[in-house]
Amino acid sequence: MELDKIEILLENYFRGDTSVAEEIELKNYFSSLNVAQHLEQYKPIFGYFSLTKEQKIPLKSIKQNRMWLSIAASIVVLLGITTFTYVNYFNASQDQNLGTYHNPEIAFRETQRALSMLSSQVNVGIGSVQYIQEYNNSKNLIFK
Structure with a gap:
């Protein structure tokens, strides 16, 4: 009876x-010594879950990683601000040649x-407008 129940639980x-x-019932069954022969293939799955649950992750290293990550992010932000300031303000003051002439002639x-x-470019545009005006005059003569 228990074997049928385990098989149904396994399918679910x-x-x-x-x-x-x-799931806890399945884990307890597969961690026991009397597992049915045809269900032995599922034993590593539930054994893995219980094994990983016992492993501990040291929190100190995670906190240290966060500290170093925040320091690195701060440095990147400072470098970005410095680069932006240099490019926009210091290079802009060097480009003061605005095409002005000191000699009036x-x-x-x-x-x-x-x-x-x-x-010359405006005259080309006016020529195109004259073609449109001629087209409108012809159209008005035909459709009147």
């Missing part, structure tokens, strides 16, 4: 339908050249 265990009390020539280039 592998389906995930057992309660904690039933050179500034005038460069301004004329820039406005000429801008004018």
